[in-house]
Amino acid sequence: MKTINLISMFFATAAIAQSGGVGINTSTPDPSAILHIENFKGIPATATATISGGAVTGISITNGGSGYTSAPTVNFYGGGSIVNGGTKARATAIVSGGVVTGVTLNNGGTGYTSIPTVAVSGGNKGLLFPSLNITNLSSTTTPVASPANGLIGYNGGTNTNNNALHFFNSTTNQWQSTIDAEDTPKVAYLDFTGSLSILDNAVAGANSLLVVNPPAISGVSNIMGFKVVLNTLSGGYSLILPQGNYLVEVNLNLNSPQEIPAGQGGTAPLTGSTYYLMGYFIDFYSDAFNNTTSVFTPGINSRKEVPIVSKVNTNHLATWSYYYSVPPNANSNIIGGLRLRLGRMQNSTFYDLVNVIPAGSYIKISKL
Template identity: 70%
Template sequence: MRIINFLSMVLPTLIFAQSGNVGINTTTPDPSAILHIENFKGTPASATATVSGGAITGVSITNGGSGYTTVPTVNFYGGGSVISGGTKAQATAVITNGVVTGITVTNGGAGYTNAPSVIISGGNKGILFPNLNIVNINSTTSPVSSPANGLIGFNGGTNSNTKALHFFNAAASQWQSVTDAENTPKVAYLDFEMPVLSLLDNTIAGGSAPLLKNRPSISGVSNIIGFNVRSNQASSYSLILPAGSYLVEVNLNLNSPPESPAGQGGTAPLSGSSYYLMGYFIDFYNDTYNNTSGLFTSGASSRKEIPIVSKINTNHLATWSYYYTVPANANIDGALRLNLGRMQNSTFYDAVNVIPTGSYIKISKL
């Protein structure tokens, strides 16, 4: 998995002074140059540290600066062997009316042989990169002719590529996303919420009921852009997905209480045992959702069956996999609807409970 964290590439450079030819309005930048980017609009504060016994014992403000709208961070750089075995000191700043009025050492650290530099970093402005229309990531002519290795820009144009910062990789002769690599997995997880959902009460083979009767919760790790859960015309919930191809995995923790009355609908264990064939199916309905009008349109369904042999009052796990494709269509998303049903030749014809613990749906964008 290739995930490039752009922030870790940029932010450390903010603490160094400018040196060398950094390539702004230059044709021959020095590759060893370090650029200090000042993203603070105001007068930076300055301070000096006092060291005693290898630890920082105090910080004196030499210039409180001005223009601070949030509390800046305080960092210590240099100072001797702390960089190879010591402990770095920590401190916090106090601001009053935009001026740094105090710095409190919260951890003096250890291993300092001389006073380190004190860097007070505050920011109230961002960094604006060029807005490019990168239609073809393999193009070396458009939007930039013969782009330099490492050139950075934001793909903000009308195209199908990721709307993210891109850099040009000369070795691959390709623009590459720095925050969302092309093979970073896109997934969504849905958990079943309490109360326990009871389905298929007194239902014969072939009967079904909406599986998402209760609204599922979307896990915080879900990162499929455009994914959502909405109530539908069937008094249940549909999974809203933008154009693309997906693998949908449904995992259910099921439990069937004793039939009531006994023998309901012909319920009987398998011959000579206490086990039942508790077969199930899921009908995956390929509906569509108009994200402008908010209306659903019913679509064709696909049935996936799974036979399960189990006892009453015993949890049994059932899993289904379904490949789902949503064609590109302006304002129209896929709206996947799920019905849980009883498979043909089952020998149990009464209620089954969907236990929230252990039941979930995983969607992977392919």
């Protein structure tokens, strides 16, 4: 009889799980979760948000709750399709005497079209996996005899393997370390789109906006808060990045067609050659961007030059590397807006049109 009850319970739980909203130790499971585990026994706090300009601008506590022994997690749900080009708001709860007394808005996010729901997730416990001493990844006897496929444990022992979660893979008959999210490289890739022809009859020192077409952002980009925004002050598009340090690599596939007529601006091949010095520079402008008001504040620029020797009507690749630092600010909504301009380097011997070819032209950003 007990077996029948257990089976009935299993199928009942499985049926509910398919529609979401299954909770353990919570009477109000998070509707976006299939399984919500809660170990909080007090009265949950509640709060409401206000938005302006697509960002969360304030949070009001409607009930401070009780029984908190540590700061709960504050999450925002709904509010429109912010995943499509927007960013989720972030906030931190303040606890005093077991009660939530305030919420600090760390980042208002972007892209909200309606007021999101504020969820204060109480809980002073986490999910604890068994601590194992996995000295030999190929062992099927120690520390677990005949481990099941998919068994998960934390390698907490003193050995040369990663101190991280491991799972047993019966296909390879080995323990495998899971990915440590903190160690996963944070990168963003942008491919150039559309045609761009600039620097027509331009002398050395002349420059023009580089990112004038909306770039295509790769799906593998995982820098939180990164986006591309139309710069209403300067024109073109700026690369928006949160506070931190970055390596920006610009790779351009360029081509300069034959001049018509020849000799524009003193253009002449190198002595005794059919090659020209087609030198270029990029001015990297470190502007400030208010993530709440979407207002840019112009900043200083840093110039990086690259000499290129090539023939006309021949593709030539140019690469720049730039260390970009977005300094901390008391207002977390003041972040970085990187603007790029391509120009002709001093002492070049070619002064006519250059085409930026989308195929092979891209920008890579690595968070350091």
